[in-house]
Amino acid sequence: MKNLRERDESPRKVPTHEITYCRLRDMILFGQLAPGQPVTIQGLTTMLDAGMTPVREAIRKLTAEGALELQGNRRVSVPQLTASQLDEIAFARLTIEPKLAHMAAKRLETKDINELAQIDADIDQAIAAGDVQRYLLGNYRFHVTLYERADAPILLSMVHSLWLRFGPSLRVVCGRYGTSNLPDRHGEALAAMRAGDAEALSRALKEDIEQGIDQVRLSLAA
Amino acid sequence: MKNLRERDESPRKVPTHEITYCRLRDMILFGQLAPGQPVTIQGLTTMLDAGMTPVREAIRKLTAEGALELQGNRRVSVPQLTASQLDEIAFARLTIEPKLAHMAAKRLETKDINELAQIDADIDQAIAAGDVQRYLLGNYRFHVTLYERADAPILLSMVHSLWLRFGPSLRVVCGRYGTSNLPDRHGEALAAMRAGDAEALSRALKEDIEQGIDQVRLSLAA
DNA sequence: GTCAACCAAATTTGATCAAATTATTCACGC
């Protein structure tokens, strides 16, 4: 009985700072906050409709994850990647993500593969429609859903942090060049999953990641 | 003139939450907080002699880095590693740290190598004297000092997080079995640095890390 | 054994103080 909550006003179960963190993170990953654009803490309190402490805590967490940086003294912003930082991310992603895919391969059940196929279908639709937002969200979900099956929380959190650093730049690329030329090795990946071929799966992921990073690298040079 | 601060009471330059974060982090890395031991936020406010907000922010940051975990509901604690989590850390460390060593190799100057030799000498003294605290601090400084020369902030922050996860367990091992049997491939590493051999350096680091992890793995089985 | 009241701890808000940025004004030079 104590779990039932009748009041519409406060169906609180998760703390505000958690909600604030998620909302701010999604803003960084999928859009509204462009790299370099400076934001004040108080601006975020009104933007996210939360008190000062929860916003503050969300910022600390995201700063630790590399999704935000404390710019000089007074403002925070989404970091703008340099070429050498992109190389670091490339190395880390190409090492860890194929490993997670490999680990996940053995544990994947038919249900999981169907779910991933569903997500992939949605991605194809988004690409065809030129819907950047939906492509980014689908791509993120595809990778994370797969990696979660590896049951490796530490590596997963590292990947999570890498996506927070990489996501904003990918978004900029999509916004500039549209959804064509974007990585779509998901078909190969799904085939490897169905065949239970861990090696092939991790190879497909590696190529998918390389393609995405090359895209950003090109855009960075310009 | 405005930068001069006469008042003894408040020589504030770095914010409290920064200081609190560092102090708490060092407590986790080098000692006082054992894995599994639950701590309350209020306990930390008195222990660290800081207000509630700074402590809260430090906890958020350390939680994001994996140094603390929100235990069920109500308390935080230093996570206790499972065997599979140790495998994850082993994979990540053995991938990233040799890479950083390799990157650093080309940039090392004589001054840096001398500094590292100095640290290594201090480690040897600590091992001979059985001084666990000093060994841990020296070992940490040796690795971090080397990696910093790679000029790769993202990979460095990932390593930083891995050490925060690994450190407490290493400490437990030292406390239980003393400072013998501990990794000391630093001599080989220094030789490789002097020879300018990046491959040999990264190999030495790899062996040093493997040795340390095996030590913890053994202790975990018991 | 279950329910309710109480207690302790976490969360959150609002207030206060300090610091920094911006705007305005005054002075000096061209």
Added chain:
DNA sequence: GCGTGAATAATTTGATCAAATTTGGTTGAC
């Protein structure tokens, strides 16, 4: 006389704290 630059004042923002609210756990009574 007009424009530029520096200095100071004002407003905005950040950091910290203390108090109030909420939540979860525990204990005692029925």
